[in-house]
Amino acid sequence: MKGIGVSAGIGIGKILLVEEHSVEYTPKQVEDAVAEKSRFRNSVEQFCNNTRVQAEALRKSAGDKEAEIMLGHISIVNDPFLLGEVEKLIDAGQCAESSFDSMCEMFISIFSAAEDDLTKQRATDVRDVRTGVLSILLGIKEVKLSDVPEGTVICVKELTPSMIAEIKKENIAGILTETGSTTSHSAILARVMEIPAVMSVPDIMTSAENGSVVILDGSKGTVIISPDEAQIADYTEKREKLLREIRELQKYRGKPTVSADGTEYELVCNIGKPDDAAKALEFDGEGVGLFRTEFLFMDKTSVPSEDEQFAEYKKAAMILGSRPLIIRTLDIGGDKDIPYLGLAKEENPFMGFRAIRYCLKNRDLFRIQLRAILRASAFGNISIMFPLITCVEEVREGKALVEQLKAELTEQGIEFDRNIKVGIMTETAAAGIIADLLARESDFFSIGTNDLTGYTMAADRGNSDVSYLYSALQPAVLRMIRSIITAARNNNIPVGMCGEAAADPLMIPLLISFGLTEFSVSAPSILRVRKCISDWTKEKADEITDKVMSLATESEVREYLSSVIVA
Ligand code: PEP
Numbered sequence: 001m002k003g004i005g006v007s008a009g010i011g012i013g014k015i016l017l018v019e020e021h022s023v024e025y026t027p028k029q030v031e032d033a034v035a036e037k038s039r040f041r042n043s044v045e046q047f048c049n050n051t052r053v054q055a056e057a058l059r060k061s062a063g064d065k066e067a068e069i070m071l072g073h074i075s076i077v078n079d080p081f082l083l084g085e086v087e088k089l090i091d092a093g094q095c096a097e098s099s100f101d102s103m104c105e106m107f108i109s110i111f112s113a114a115e116d117d118l119t120k121q122r123a124t125d126v127r128d129v130r131t132g133v134l135s136i137l138l139g140i141k142e143v144k145l146s147d148v149p150e151g152t153v154i155c156v157k158e159l160t161p162s163m164i165a166e167i168k169k170e171n172i173a174g175i176l177t178e179t180g181s182t183t184s185h186s187a188i189l190a191r192v193m194e195i196p197a198v199m200s201v202p203d204i205m206t207s208a209e210n211g212s213v214v215i216l217d218g219s220k221g222t223v224i225i226s227p228d229e230a231q232i233a234d235y236t237e238k239r240e241k242l243l244r245e246i247r248e249l250q251k252y253r254g255k256p257t258v259s260a261d262g263t264e265y266e267l268v269c270n271i272g273k274p275d276d277a278a279k280a281l282e283f284d285g286e287g288v289g290l291f292r293t294e295f296l297f298m299d300k301t302s303v304p305s306e307d308e309q310f311a312e313y314k315k316a317a318m319i320l321g322s323r324p325l326i327i328r329t330l331d332i333g334g335d336k337d338i339p340y341l342g343l344a345k346e347e348n349p350f351m352g353f354r355a356i357r358y359c360l361k362n363r364d365l366f367r368i369q370l371r372a373i374l375r376a377s378a379f380g381n382i383s384i385m386f387p388l389i390t391c392v393e394e395v396r397e398g399k400a401l402v403e404q405l406k407a408e409l410t411e412q413g414i415e416f417d418r419n420i421k422v423g424i425m426t427e428t429a430a431a432g433i434i435a436d437l438l439a440r441e442s443d444f445f446s447i448g449t450n451d452l453t454g455y456t457m458a459a460d461r462g463n464s465d466v467s468y469l470y471s472a473l474q475p476a477v478l479r480m481i482r483s484i485i486t487a488a489r490n491n492n493i494p495v496g497m498c499g500e501a502a503a504d505p506l507m508i509p510l511l512i513s514f515g516l517t518e519f520s521v522s523a524p525s526i527l528r529v530r531k532c533i534s535d536w537t538k539e540k541a542d543e544i545t546d547k548v549m550s551l552a553t554e555s556e557v558r559e560y561l562s563s564v565i566v567a
């Protein structure tokens, strides 16, 4: 079978099918209301016990606040009004499932209709409680990803970041999914955790069986279910070879990132939480080229306060010391939802009210984040980066707000870096086309090829039907990248790349030739990218790039590059 290889490595293990959690039931009339009420009470008690265990686990892995959220579910289920009404419905002859379900639905619709975000969030909590109690009543066993045995290959329709968060990586030999692609956030997390993964494998949930042996190749995207002895031996050898290569890359550890003719490059990491800054250094990154701050917002139940955000940004800055830390302002919308912000459902979310557009219209939220970043800038080498820029006004408005907040902080006697740089992500077709105009207004560019590829090719990054178009090696995308880098160089501003293409060995000579100055990649890719850069002189990279830019199709580009580059 074939899917999209999203996280390199070879996995050999036994399949565990993780079914979607369905809590469907057929409503029944009950005769013995006393027995039904006791069945209901027992389920509530079991739910509370389970929740206490989860809360304790969360206290250890995440912290006290996260544990409190779980404990709040116990208060919801023990609400005297809720319990009383459920029992009345049971007395009237309804089964426990439909009695509890209809009361939860009532609460959910009341909370969802509320104006304030905090009350709206209560609807999400009631939904969780509803699923938990109904699962117990229906005897549905949830698969616990944290408890799976060593050598498990998780097979799931759609992988969510929260599933990944539950995983113990030493037990997981690989991940297979029916949806998703290289740039989905779960894929990015799989790479960070170094778990081989293949996504968008058609019908994998129906073709695979629990307990069958499977081999997956996370680079090529191949999946072999029930392999024969020879295949197992072959792939075990390949896996050993790969592990050997990883060991060999260690000689690039602690070395500067230089090309074969001595040009130095900045090689930094993409991170999602302050603690990842430590991971960036552990993998020998030279700083952080992209801190995706939306993850800080996703983990909470309401907008984190200025002080909370300040503490997180300061933490990352302190870990990195004088090394660069580029903090990207909130990039929500598209595939990244934050339930408590109550974003409206849109026909076309990737082209909708998101990222910088949302922040400029929600000034209170934007001010809090920018003030927190500015305050943290007193503790390290921080830059601010705006996502999804499409026109000059957005840069001007964002920068004007930064200036206003700087004046405010000065007046309040609060320290910050007065020379803080403000740059932009160039990740839309519009930004590519007006890169010359944007370069005059920005302190730096960072090319987000994940989105730039999608917006240039008009191909959704998560849609497997159009994945043949979604490639940064498409001639259209290569021209975009070249013109962005040229515009930055003409204006003497640094230009980096933080999209996944920055770590692609086929792309690296082209980026060297175009004149990229900074590569920002996932932590585990650092040493491999440093090695790739060291393989090239500008002259050789130019020669290859001239040829590539004369080719007309993605497959010609890929074929040619694959023939001259042994990755
Ligand atoms: C990008 O679009 O390339 C990028 C780095 O941002 P994200 O993947 O977070 O959208």
Ligand code: MG
Pocket: 387, 427, 448, 450, 451
């Ligand atoms: Mg992006």
